[in-house]
Amino acid sequence: MNKIKVGIIGSGGIARAHAAAYKKLPFVEVTAVADVVPGKALEFVAAAGLTDAAAFDSHTELLAEGLDAVSICTPNASHHRTTVDALRSGKHVLLEKPMAVSLDEALDMVQAQRETGRMLSIGFQPRYDPNMKRLQDIIRSGRLGDVYYVETGGGRRRGMPGGTFIRKSLSGAGAMADIGCYSLDMALNALGYPRPVSVSAFASSHFGTNPLYHAEAIHFEVEDFGVAMIRFENDMVLQFKIAWAMHMDTLGPTMFLGTNAGLKVLPYGSGPWSGVWDGSIGSMMLYHDDFGGLTQTEVPLIEHRLDLFFEKVRDFAEAVRDGRDAPIPGEQILIQQAIIDGVFRSAEAKREVSVELPVYA
Incomplete structure (x- = not known):
């Protein structure tokens, strides 16, 4: 062959x-x-x-x-x-x-x-991490019921790159494109990539443009923080937040709230450059009602050595x-691109904006 x-x-x-x-x-x-x-x-x-x-x-x-x-x-x-x-x-x-x-x-x-x-x-x-696949299986199994609210994203206490990452003419965007795309894909892929209809967002660059925090502050042209509320056709909302740098240890876990159960997910790793979804999962906890009471079940993680x-x-x-x-497929990730596009349009306009996609997306 x-x-x-x-x-x-x-x-x-x-x-x-x-x-x-x-x-x-x-x-x-x-x-x-x-x-x-x-x-x-x-x-x-x-x-x-x-x-x-x-x-x-x-x-x-x-x-x-x-x-x-x-x-x-x-x-x-x-x-x-x-x-x-x-x-x-x-x-x-x-x-x-x-x-x-x-x-x-x-x-x-x-x-x-x-x-x-x-x-x-x-x-x-x-996506190739077995625990990411387990997360997807849990969501798509219907175990949570109808998912109506999702919170995802991640934050590094300090973790701003330089060079081509901070020049808008080369990168196009900052934290949203660099690490935000990972957390969006984790959540949206598990949910089957629902279609967004609107975005309300805010973005800033307080750390990257400050020489106290970045050696290349004079060249910093992109956002180092962003947050958005995204509405979808299925009447679900997703809160998305991402940071390259912040005065906080975490922006919280990823959460899926459903009518029958909820799932809390923490990322793998520790340290100032961790806290984003570019790797594996650190833990998963299922919150549900059983035997007439409030119950929580730790989801066992799959050990592996996959590259x-x-x-x-x-x-x-x-x-x-x-x-x-x-x-x-690119047709699927196009939906994520529409969300990021909506984030920047909304942040600039300082209001909610609509998201429109072709029928094949």
Whole structure:
């Protein structure tokens, strides 16, 4: 059987993780790497041990190669153009989160995917954690009854990145796109990605723009905190809150309130950079009424040693090989992009705004 030929666009830290994962798959060959910085792709090829891979200084040159798929590991602002070009050149795409920097860009990406019939999968590796799957199973089993209120998000007491993450021209957004997308995906995926209808939000950058808290404050152009109340078609509401930095130890657990039971979920990890949903689950507690009284049941966690990032890449590669649908389809994450878009529109307008999506989302 011929190996799947894969290219990697972008050669930063996340690209190294993609290369390492692909190298573990015997049916995959990384044959090309591209980066807009001259010479950087060539350095990456040598450092990653991709001895047979060609190096290019533009993604368009790479896409002219006979590839089956690409991993896109570029700054957020280039996700749209690179993804659309890749899809229209006949390549399947594994795109690192966040999907895009605007709803219009995300819509264009999904439209390109639908027109070309290629696969567009978005990289949310926490979905491969067995305990995240257990959370989804609990919610979708009906054990909670009708879920009417959800609270999710996360906060780092200190955890502001720098560089490309804080330049709006490159990242498009701050904490919302960087870590907020993880908590939104955790909750919305468990709920089956209901359709939002409105958002009321607030965002700020009190820490990032203050030299007392950030060494690159003069260059800080994005939000380091945001909060929103989101209404959905099914009459459910979701409170979303996220922070790169704050004077608090936590923004609280993720909670699902249902008519029959409630579920409280805490993230895995500790320390100033923890408290967000980019990894596993620390604990789950079910609150319910049984035997005529108030009862709570600790949900046992599944012990595992899975490399979630590898599982993400493997699943995508196997979907390409086997002709399966995208493991985490762009059409689904488009709903999350609409919410984030609504958050920024509402925060700027200082009022509630409506969210409108095409029928296929």
